[in-house]
Amino acid sequence: MFAQVRSAAGEDVVLASHLHNDxxxxxxxxxxxxxxxxxxxxxxxxxxAERAGMVATEQLLFLLARHPDRSLDGEATPWWTAPDLTRLPGTARMVAAVTGVPLSVTTPIVGTGVGTISTGTPFVHPEFFQPFDPHGVLGIEPHVLLTQLASARVVTAVAARLGHTLDGDQVRAAMSWAKARAFRTGRAVIEDAAFADYLDGLTRATSSTS
Known part of the structure; x- marks a missing residue:
């Protein structure tokens, strides 16, 4: 449609789009x-916006800044000064706070799930797991979450963040506990406080038997 309008209107006409996300x-x-x-x-x-909303500004800025060659015809550039993408998450949080529209874990680019790790793949091959580096591009620090999908690497990393160094048996015990708790509570993400309490008991029990 856009190509047909451009062809019929000629190069002197400036075309605009206003697209909703129905x-x-x-x-x-x-x-x-x-x-x-x-x-x-x-x-x-x-x-x-009304109905299902419009194209999101933060998504459009990100895509144009990261891959302008895939989005623009010829040698066109979308701006005189490229945007600082590290400001996108903060601006989105401010908009969410003012409007009352929450950022969800699945919101692209600026959602609460961006930069989170809950499986072992990112530790070994991060380039296979994510299309860009959230820290390098957006300034979002990676954060490891403990879920029912936790691998040994995830358990070890979260335990280390909470101040515990686990041996192989402790890691396996913690993995079993994490999976059981997630299914028992019906919540995928296990809170740091609950895991810290478990680790305190686990390490005390291990040290008392050694």
Missing amino acids: LGLAPANTLQALSAGVRVVASSWLGI
Whole structure:
């Protein structure tokens, strides 16, 4: 559609797009519009708008800053000064606080799940696990979460963060405890406080029998 309009309107006409996300395609369609020569695009922080919202400003900025060659036709550039992507998470949190629209664990780019690790793959091959480095690109510090999916590496890392060094038997015991607690409580993420209490008992019991 954008290519047809561009062809019919001619190069002297500045085209704009204003796309909503009813089918979940607002980001893809906005990028397609840019690649077809559209030079003004409407967006909103966190995608806030009527119905299913619009293309989210933070997502659009991120995609254009990271991969302009995939989104723009020819030698076009989207700005005179490239955005500082490390400011996206803070701005999104501010918008969420003012509007009351929460950031979810699955919100792309700025959600609470960005930078979290709950399986062992990121420890071994982070490039296979995530499409970009959240710390290097967005300034988001990685945070290891203990869940029912916890591997030995995850258990060891969370225990170390809480001040405990575990041996092999302790790691296996902690893994079993984590899986059992997650299923018993119906919550995937295990709170640090609960795990710290368990580790205190585990390490005391081990030291008393040694």
